[in-house]
Amino acid sequence: MSQPVRVVIADDQQLVRTGFRLILARHRIEVVAEAADGAQAVEAVHRTHPDVVLMDIRMPEMDGLEATRRILAANDSPPRVIVLTTFDLDRYVYAALRAGASGFLLKDISPEHLAAAVWQVQSGDALLAPTITRRLVERFAARQEADASPHADLATLTPRELEVLKALARGRSNAELATLFQLSEATIKTHVTRILTKLNLRDRAQAVVLAYETGLITPGAAGSGRATRESG
Numbered sequence: 001m002s003q004p005v006r007v008v009i010a011d012d013q014q015l016v017r018t019g020f021r022l023i024l025a026r027h028r029i030e031v032v033a034e035a036a037d038g039a040q041a042v043e044a045v046h047r048t049h050p051d052v053v054l055m056d057i058r059m060p061e062m063d064g065l066e067a068t069r070r071i072l073a074a075n076d077s078p079p080r081v082i083v084l085t086t087f088d089l090d091r092y093v094y095a096a097l098r099a100g101a102s103g104f105l106l107k108d109i110s111p112e113h114l115a116a117a118v119w120q121v122q123s124g125d126a127l128l129a130p131t132i133t134r135r136l137v138e139r140f141a142a143r144q145e146a147d148a149s150p151h152a153d154l155a156t157l158t159p160r161e162l163e164v165l166k167a168l169a170r171g172r173s174n175a176e177l178a179t180l181f182q183l184s185e186a187t188i189k190t191h192v193t194r195i196l197t198k199l200n201l202r203d204r205a206q207a208v209v210l211a212y213e214t215g216l217i218t219p220g221a222a223g224s225g226r227a228t229r230e231s232g
Contacts, residue, residue, distance in 0.1 A: 004030045005122045008048060010041035010064065011056040011084065016107065020054060020114065027115035038062030042070050045079060051122045055101070056084045057092045065092050065099065072100040080121040080203075094209075102205050124203065154214065156198045162216075164191045168204060169211035 007029055009017045014036075021031045033044035039062045045053060053071065057064040064083060072078045083096045083104035096104065102121045105114065157165065160181075167177055177188045192204065201207050211217050 004028045005052055005118055006030050006032045006048070006050045007118060008033045008035060008041060008044045008050045008053045008079070010035040010038065010044070010053060010059065010067065012036050012059045013056075016056075023111040023114055024118065026111075027119075029115060029118055038064055038067030038070075041067045042074075045071050046074070050079045052118050053079050053081045054084055054105075054118075055081050055096075057096065057104075058085075063092070065096050068096050068101050069099045082117060082121055097205050097209050100202060100206065102203050121203075153199045154216065157195060161191055161195050161198075164188070165195050165207060165211055166217050168192065168195075169208045169217050171208075 005028075007024060009020050009031055011017050011020075011034075017034045017036075021034070024031055032048040032050055035041035035044045037059045041053065041055060041064075042062070044050075053068075055064040055068055059067075068081050068083070071081065078100075081096070081101040083092075083101045084107055085092070085104055086107050103117070105117055109117070154162070164177060164181070167180055172180065174185050174188050174192070177183075177192075178185045181188065183191075192207075195201075195207060196203065199207065199210060201210065
């Protein structure tokens with residue numbers, strides 16, 4: 001049986017922290033510390049070395065964005081950070097993704113989805129819900145479209161890896177990618193792993209941000225049709 005996921009909850013509302021703690025406890029997720037502001041979150045992560053941090057984006061003293069930056073910069077093996085927000089188009093969320101957060105959740109998420117999200121990011125995936133994350137990224141990436149610049153490492157990707165990256169950046173899951181490219185999910189996972197390694201990215205969330213910021217895909221552009229079949 002797998003070990004429980006260890007989590008730090010950072011939110012300035014005691015009621016929210018208590019509610020999340022009770023929910024997570026029912027799903028073999030251990031809350032090792034709580035924090036009421038960003039500074040406390042940074043200290044708690046340094047002290048407890050959790051697997052995942054649930055980070056409220058708006059907190060006093062130090063907000064969740066700055067706390068996320070410090071946590072991810074100060075650790076050789078940093079935890080996964082899930083940003084919590086009340087608004088699905090919070091401008092700070094996109095900045096948190098750029099800082100290295102693995103995704104975000106709305107605070108009205110169901111208990112089952114909250115627990116599933118923690119397990120998901122702990123396993124190395126990112127929270128890239130197509131209906132919310134794609135809209136968020138497109139909205140704020142559009143402001144930087146004029147400043148799009150090439151990423152040298154993109155040249156190291158094969159044509160198929162570029163296709164996968166473009167589709168991934170539109171919020172497609174591994175299952176959806178497998179259907180699109182007529183490949184097995186295992187082959188898709190191999191492609192994604194190679195993409196992240198070649199581009200020196202932590203996870204799929206950073207891949208999405210990079211794809212928009214380099215102009216590899218542009219906000220509102222139509223998706224590609226069915227991909228060509230690849231053997232193997």
